[in-house]
Amino acid sequence: MNIIKALFQSTIGKKYVMAVTGLLLFGYVILHLLGNLQIYMGPNAINGYGALLHSRPALLWLARVILLAIFLTHVGTAIALTLENWAARPIAYTIGPSPYTTYASRTMFISGVILFCYIVYHVLHLTVGVVQPGIMDFKDQLGRPSIYRMLVAAFSNPWIALSYMVAMGFLYFHLSHGISSFFQSLGLKNRAYSGLILGFALGAALVIFLGFLSIPLTVLTGLVK
Amino acid sequence: MNLKLRIWRQKNADTPGHFVEHDAPNVTPDMSFLELLDTVNEELTLQGKEPIAFDSDCREGICGMCSLVINGIPHGHIKGTTVCQLHLRHFQDGQTITVEPWRARPFPVIKDLIVDRGAFDRIIQAGGYISVSTGQAIEGNALPIPKDTAELAMDAAACIGCGACVAVCKNASAALFVAAKVSHLALLPQGQRERERRVWHMVKAMDAAGFGSCSNTSACEAVCPKSISVEFIGRMNREYMKSLIKAQFKNT
Ligand code: HEM
Ligand code: FES
Numbered sequence: 001m002n003i004i005k006a007l008f009q010s011t012i013g014k015k016y017v018m019a020v021t022g023l024l025l026f027g028y029v030i031l032h033l034l035g036n037l038q039i040y041m042g043p044n045a046i047n048g049y050g051a052l053l054h055s056r057p058a059l060l061w062l063a064r065v066i067l068l069a070i071f072l073t074h075v076g077t078a079i080a081l082t083l084e085n086w087a088a089r090p091i092a093y094t095i096g097p098s099p100y101t102t103y104a105s106r107t108m109f110i111s112g113v114i115l116f117c118y119i120v121y122h123v124l125h126l127t128v129g130v131v132q133p134g135i136m137d138f139k140d141q142l143g144r145p146s147i148y149r150m151l152v153a154a155f156s157n158p159w160i161a162l163s164y165m166v167a168m169g170f171l172y173f174h175l176s177h178g179i180s181s182f183f184q185s186l187g188l189k190n191r192a193y194s195g196l197i198l199g200f201a202l203g204a205a206l207v208i209f210l211g212f213l214s215i216p217l218t219v220l221t222g223l224v225k
Numbered sequence: 226m227n228l229k230l231r232i233w234r235q236k237n238a239d240t241p242g243h244f245v246e247h248d249a250p251n252v253t254p255d256m257s258f259l260e261l262l263d264t265v266n267e268e269l270t271l272q273g274k275e276p277i278a279f280d281s282d283c284r285e286g287i288c289g290m291c292s293l294v295i296n297g298i299p300h301g302h303i304k305g306t307t308v309c310q311l312h313l314r315h316f317q318d319g320q321t322i323t324v325e326p327w328r329a330r331p332f333p334v335i336k337d338l339i340v341d342r343g344a345f346d347r348i349i350q351a352g353g354y355i356s357v358s359t360g361q362a363i364e365g366n367a368l369p370i371p372k373d374t375a376e377l378a379m380d381a382a383a384c385i386g387c388g389a390c391v392a393v394c395k396n397a398s399a400a401l402f403v404a405a406k407v408s409h410l411a412l413l414p415q416g417q418r419e420r421e422r423r424v425w426h427m428v429k430a431m432d433a434a435g436f437g438s439c440s441n442t443s444a445c446e447a448v449c450p451k452s453i454s455v456e457f458i459g460r461m462n463r464e465y466m467k468s469l470i471k472a473q474f475k476n477t
Contacts, residue, residue, distance in 0.1 A: 085396035095297030100447035187463030
């Protein structure tokens with residue numbers, strides 16, 4: 001317990017927490033993307049994947065609880081750090097924000113809050129099923145819930161498709177800084193590797209962005225129907 | 226050349242400050258920014274007004290006393306310089322220049338553009354030193370240090386403690402300052418004895434003073450008059466982790 005207390009008591013410790021939970025969320029996002037991309041393998045693949053996830057409810061709930069704990073730790077620590085950061089500069093400068101910085105790095109809290117709202121909405125929409133009632137009730141020939149038809153029905157609505165695409169823009173923002181920041185926060189970055197890490201961060205964020213973006217986009221343009 | 230100055234005037238820490246416009250006619254491009262303020266102050270004194278209070282000492286870029294935020298950038302827009310080394314040739318004739326003090330809760334304004342940087346001293350007191358037995362200095366060659374290591378330690382030791390890193394940071398974080406001191410001493414053999422205790426106590430003092438955390442925006446490196454790399458912040462994070470883990474296995 002001593003180490004947990006020590007972690008949350010110092011700014012650097014809290015940044016370790018941000019970095020580790022951020023990395024775990026990043027890992028989850030990649031798995032989630034790989035799962036979702038099965039939509040391009042046809043209804044059978046993605047519906048089967050959905051059925052697989054639901055085949056062991058205990059495991060599914062365990063995963064959900066762990067994920068939620070990681071997520072809430074990330075958000076809670078982010079709020080604590082951000083409040084401290086605001087308190088450290090009671091009087092703002094009259095001219096502009098810190099120069100020589102990227103927009104993404106300065107707005108991690110804003111992109112984070114937007115992601116938080118998006119995630120709540122996304123869970124209500126496609127896990128709980130209250131945003132568009134009925135889209136969770138589709139079944140395929142094997143009687144499995146049809147994830148495929150659910151996604152097509154969801155993203156055929158241009159506003160919903162748009163909201164998802166905008167949210168993925170913010171995810172790109174958050175990750176474009178977050179991934180390289182993770183290495184630095186844990187002390188895993190040095191001069192020799194900093195270029196490589198930056199490239200990896202931007203590349204990974206872009207791949208995730210384009211991957212997720214493609215799903216509403218292909219549904220909206222009728223490529224997936 | 227003629228310049229217009231918007232300068233932060235504040236009587237003391239308890240009185241709210243505000244901007245006052247001052248004209249600086251007939252200044253020359255080869256003057257330094259501090260000489261510009263000297264000129265304005267001479268005029269103010271002749272008029273019987275209160276001169277502008279600002280910090281300076283060496284005026285050759287090595288002491289770290291001068292500390293002005295010029296048009297939103299600590300030490301001005303020229304990279305790798307202190308404000309005493311910033312010359313008016315980098316400004317345009319007729320330009321309006323806004324001058325503010327370092328703004329951070331741990332750096333309260335003493336007067337006008339002077340802030341109290343005692344928080345940095347408290348961080349140094351917490352561990353930014355080495356313990357040496359008194360007596361003769363040892364023979365230099367008796368303590369071999371690889372050249373690369375010496376160079377790296379020197380890069381960190383170049384920190385003059387001016388506080389521009391805190392001033393520019395959106396979180397008013399002192400990470401670069403503390404990282405420079407921690408790295409400089411952790412890299413050299415003389416710093417080994419207190420290595421783990423040092424990073425632990427310096428970070429504790431940094432947090433206690435009320436500095437924000439590091440969001441890795443790297444603004445500090447860009448304004449540092451000695452261009453100290455944020456690489457050292459990574460090194461401090463590594464040192465801190467080692468200290469944290471080792472502390473778990475000690476029964477003290
Ligand atoms: C899909 C969800 C998310 C992922 C994958 C993610 C990932 C990351 C990563 C990798 C970092 C870098 C850690 C570091 O600075 O060392 C980070 C930082 C951060 N995250 Fe998230 N995050 C997510 C959601 C959120 C949410 C919902 C918030 C809500 C407030 C948030 C707020 C922040 C903040 C403020 C930082 C920066 C901390 C700092 O500047 O010191 N994140 N995130
Ligand atoms: S006055 Fe000494 S560094 Fe500027």
